[in-house]
Amino acid sequence: MKYQDLSWLKLCKENHSEIRKKAVLWRKQQSLIKIDKPSRIKRAHQLGYKAKPGIITIRMRVGAGGMRKHRPKGGRRPKHLGVSRIKSSTNMKQVAENRVAQRYCNMTILGSYFVYGDSLHYWYEIILADKYNHNVLQNVMTQIK
Numbered sequence: 377m378k379y380q381d382l383s384w385l386k387l388c389k390e391n392h393s394e395i396r397k398k399a400v401l402w403r404k405q406q407s408l409i410k411i412d413k414p415s416r417i418k419r420a421h422q423l424g425y426k427a428k429p430g431i432i433t434i435r436m437r438v439g440a441g442g443m444r445k446h447r448p449k450g451g452r453r454p455k456h457l458g459v460s461r462i463k464s465s466t467n468m469k470q471v472a473e474n475r476v477a478q479r480y481c482n483m484t485i486l487g488s489y490f491v492y493g494d495s496l497h498y499w500y501e502i503i504l505a506d507k508y509n510h511n512v513l514q515n516v517m518t519q520i521k
Contacts, residue, residue, distance in 0.1 A: 381418050388492055399492055402499060407437040408479060414501055415491050423487030423503050430506040434480070435491065436472040438498045472500040480504055 387395050414420035414433045425431060443462045466474075473488050483504040491499040 381416055384416050395492060399494060399499075402435070402437065402492070403497070405435075405437075408476065409435050411435050411501070414503070416489060416501070419489045420501070420503055423489065424505070425486070425503045431486075432483075432504050432506075434476050434502045434504060436476055436500050436502055438468045438472045438475075438500065440468070440493065440496055440498055468498045469500055472498075473502055476502045476504070482506065482508065 411433050443464050445459050445462055447459050473485055483506045486503040486505050488500050488502040491501050
């Protein structure tokens with residue numbers, strides 16, 4: 377990892393005031409938002425990001441926490457209710473990628489990475505490429521794959 381990524385992750389771990397200020401702004405925004413440039417530029421370059429037309433970056437907010445299930449009305453032992461300790465088979469990063477892929481169905485996902493997380497939400501940035509509408513990206517996409 378490069379120095380910039382290590383410093384970003386260190387600030388996240390320490391819950392630094394600069395990142396908390398950014399998170400306050402991110403909470404007020406929509407859950408899926410197109411951004412001009414990535415927050416972790418070195419990580420984005422590792423995944424194939426280039427400042428070219430046809431490549432965009434999306435910040436996706438996903439709710440944190442476990443799965444929720446309604447409590448059955450019929451009588452049974454509390455142990456066999458099947459309400460608590462339910463785990464999802466997909467992690468939050470995959471959930472974020474799937475939601476972005478549904479919204480931008482004409483684009484290809486190059487990769488995604490973790491940006492920030494608190495007790496309510498996780499934020500991921502997903503890099504997308506539109507290889508069909510931009511001739512510039514056809515060579516780039518063949519190099520990546």
